[in-house]
Amino acid sequence: MKKSLLWLLVVVMSISMIAVFSLAGCKAAAEEKAAVEEEATPPEEEVVALPYEGVELSVVSTVGPFTSGPIKDHSPEWTEMTGGKVNLIEVPFGELFEKIMSSLIGEVEVFDIVHYSAAYIGDIAGGGYVIPLDDYIAADERIAWDDILPSYGEGIAAWDGKTYSVPFDGDNHILYYRSDAIDNPEYKEEFKKEYGYELAPPKTWEEYEDIARYFNGWDWDNDGKVNYGTLEYMARNAQTFWAYFSRTAPYVCLPLGHEGYVPGGLFFNAETMEPYINSPGHIKSLENFIRMIELGPPDMLGYAASEVRGGFVAGDGALALDWGDIGTMAQNPEISVVMGNINYSILPGTKEVWSHKLQEWVEMTEVNHAPFLAFGGWLFSITNNCKNPDAAYDFLSFLTSPDISIKDAVTGLTGVNPYRYSHFENVDAWAQYWEDDPKLYLDTIMETIDHPNVQLDLRIPGAFRYFDALDVNLSRALSGEISAEQALNNAYDEWEKITDELDREKQLNLYRASLGLQ
Amino acid sequence: MAGFKKIKIKHIFILPTVLILFAFGIFPAVASLLLSFTNFSLAKVGEGFSFVGLTNYLRLFSDARFILSMRNTFIYVILGVGFQYIVGMFLAMLIYEETKINKFYRVVFLIPIMLTPVAIGYTWRMMLHGTYGPINHLLSIINLPGIPWLSSTIVAPLTIMLVDFWQWTPFMILALLAGRMSISPEYYEAAGVDGASKAQVFAYITFPILLPVSLTVILIRAIEVAKIVDIIYVLTGGGPGVSTESITLYGYISGVKQFNLGYASSIAYTILVAIMVFGFIFLRLKERFK
Structure with missing residues (x-):
């Protein structure tokens, strides 16, 4: 017993001594450090305190250089200004939605800022996972909110009357064409003989098909390589469904005021939430899309945005539809051979439109254009989990401010397309990087956004699920597995299931709200 | 008393393993089995979920995409593994002799197995790109047309099998080679005395003796291929259409992309049951050949 007590005493004393010496050591070290710091620290008035020193922000975005590159x-510039640090997490586009949603729902991996497609705002802001930014925006001059086009600032960035996001990119599809092909007098003559009308930028999708057919499979730019009529997104898990909607909009969206007009003709019946996706107009558009397969490169079924853009600026195709990216990439001499030979137009339209209301085809006296704000742009939101929302907002305000965003808008490979008035007005900024006159490019984008029959992308919860269900069926139709009609009937069934699963009444109300009907 | 103490110590030592097994093995398996009888969806996590009985399992039979992805997986298992076995056996017989060059091949054949499927997927995706890939470029140099490796509904499934073949045939070679090396040389000496041809030696000695090993490696590979997802995800994403989509990829899409965890769990358990049935038949066959 005595022996045990002795051992216990030894152990306790040893621990005590270690603790005392450690504390003494720490104190001495602290005193020494303080002395060194005192020596090194400049007088107090010279110290400039950085507001977000030590703050780290995690931002989830897609894989660069497009979009996450900026x-x-x-x-680094923001870090220098504020002391805050930004950690960027890049995720392939096809996995971005589930990465963001699983993070928001499960909180397994927590992000401060999420960077996402406008189509996801219903799930993200509608799900209550991000904070409203109205107060921040109202108190912030740097962001110049009034400079943002209303379609983006008041429309796409908002949800349920509040601003939950900051726009980073203004997205819409426009038509690109090779002017050295379409304006060539020799080709014009041949084309007229073959098709019976003047070769010009296509006004309708039928003309687009004729022009693509005429220019497909021969070396019309005399560079020793075979050229193709059109370059289109057709891969699964890519941007194919947006290309399809851009093509479909004029087939099914009559202008406001027409007796056969219905709101939201591209997606759902705004009274019942029944999908329009298998209407005769949608089917006709898909049949046109399917015919494009033979008018492009042999492996176009595997083409996503990178192939379309890279191919067009490498001189492969006569026609392409894309967001604003081809425009800026075409001006980069390191990757482009089409500088000086590229031109732009709003997307083609149709001469007959399917009326969901009248249940018949309506012949139009003028070509019906219905430009589509595909994707709607990239948005930033601050999550509820963000520990320092002030720092997060400050970073977003800096990144999307007119001074910074114009740099990204005018250069290629950033994925940023103009979305501020100043982006369109500051032509000199574009001229620094553009060999060609940027005016026509900017005018075409503005004409698209400002068009009276412009169609907005789907912005309700589950938008990604609707798109995914359509995407698989489009891919099956494009690859010849099933017919256009069968593909869209399948999509109709799946859309109905998704709507029922997410609560039809709730979805209907949100869809009506997104169309401005209530 | 001493016995009781011994058992107690055993239990204490085994407890961490049991707990880990329960936490990471048994619990998720049971939880996902229970989920497969519910309509649990991550998209409606705030609204809870309810018991739906066999609805998810019944839905599988009317789900065309499930049936197509099952068909694709079946093709990968039968054609892909079958071809891997035939070529693996052929190459194992070729490099059986103890020569320097054969020893070199045995090492080289190991390399694809050691690489991760995702890295392999990206490498092959670049090489097989229809327009910018080096393989089609080489074909064009010798005036052959480019092959739509990843964009044709007929070629893309073959491409998936080709990449899997490239990575995993070496596994067949090594396993069969080890089996061949364990066969007593006396059989071959006796066959040589009887004047048996090479084909007869293979048909009546090598192949029958290697049959249990063959069935084991085929079973292992078949189970792996039945769960194939990474190479397909990177190479084709399941497209074009659903021509390359495997059942595991469809399960992943249902659960992680569409957030239908209840339905995805029913797919996962269907795969499990299918693999168990397949494995059971194979093991019975193996017993018979013993």
């Missing part, structure tokens, strides 16, 4: 490029 975050990486500009964050």
Whole structure:
């Protein structure tokens, strides 16, 4: 017993001594450090305190250089200004939605800022996972909110009357064509002989098909390589469904005021939430889309945005539809051979339109254009989990401010397309990087956004699920597995299931709200 | 008393393993089995979920995409593994002799197995790109047309099998080679004395003796291929259409992309049951050949 007590005493004393010496050591070290710091620290008035020193923000975005590139490029400047640090997490586009949603729902991996497609705002803001930014915006001059086009600032960035996001990109599809092909007098003559009308930028999708057919499979730019009529997104898990909607909109969206007009003709019946996706107009558009397969490169079924853009600026195709990216990439001499030979137009339209209301085809006296704000742009939101929303907002305000965003809008490979009035007005900024006159490019984008029959992308919860269900069926139709009609009937069934699963009444109300009907 | 103490110590030592097994093995398996009888969806996590009985399992039979992805997986297992076995056996017989060059091949054949499927997927995706890939470029140099490796509904499934073949045939070679090396040389000496041809030696000695090993490696590979997802996800994403989509990829899409965890769990358990039935038949066959 005595022996045990002795051992216990030894152990306790040893621990005590270690603790005392450690504390003494720490104290001495602290005193020494303080002395060194005192020596090194400049007088108090010279110290400039950085507001977000030590703050780290995690931002989830898609894999660069498109879209996430500017975050990486500009964050060092913000770090220098504020002391805050930005950690960018890049996720392939096809996995971005589930990455964001699983993070928001499960909180397994927590992000401060999410960077996402406008189509997801219903799930993200509608799900209550991000904070409203109205107060921040109202108190912030740098962001110049009034400079943002209303379609983006008041429309796409908002949800349920509040601003939950900051626009980073203004997205819409426009038509690109090779002017050295379409304006060539020799080709014009041949084309007229073959098709019976003047070769010009296509006004309708039928003309688009004729022009693509005429220019497909021969070396019309005399560079020793075979050229193709059109370059289109057709891969699964890519941007194919947006290309399809851009093509479909004029087939099914009559202008406001027409007796056969219905709101939201591209997606759902705004009274019942029944999908319009298998209407005769949708089927006709898909049949046109399917015919494009033979008018492009042999492996076009595997083409996503990178192939379409890369191919067009490499001189492969006569026609393409894309967001604003081809325009800026075409001006980069390192990757482009089409500088000086590229031109732009709003997307083609149709001469007959399917009326969901009248249940018949309506012949139009003028070509019906219905430009589509495909994707709607990229948005930033601050999550509820963000520990320092002030720092997060400050970073977003800096990144999307007119001074910074114009740099991204005018250069290629950023994925940023103009979305501010100043982006369109500051032509000199474009001229620094553009060999060609940027005016026509900017005018075409503005004409698209400002068009009276412009169609907005789907912005309700589950938008991604509707798109995914359509995407698989489009891919099956394009690859010849099933007919256009069968593909769209399948999509109709799946859309109905998704609507029922998400609560039809709730979805209907949100869809009506997104169309401005209530 | 001493016995009781011994048992107690055993239990204490085994407890961490049991707990880990329960936490990471048994619990998720039971939880996903229970989920397969519910309509649990991550998209409606706030609204809870309810018991739906066998609805998810019954839905599988009317789900065309499920049936197509099952068909694709079946093709990968039968054609892909079958071809891997035939070529693996052929190459194992070729490099059986103890020569320097054969030893070199045995090492080289190991390399694809050691690489991760995702890295392999990206590498092959670049090489097989229809327009910019080096393989089609080489074909064009010798005036052959480019092959739509990843964009044709007929070629793309073959491409998936080709990449899987490239990575995993070496596994067949090594396993069969080890089996061949364990066969006593006396059989071959006796066959040589009887004047048996090479084909007869293979048909009556090598192949029958290697049959249990063959069935084991085929079973292992078949189970792996039945769960194939990574190479397909990277190479084709399941497209064009659903021509390359495997059942595991469809389960992943249902659960992670569409957030239908209840339905995805029913797919996962259907795969499990299918693999168990397949494995059971194979093991019975193996017993018979013993």
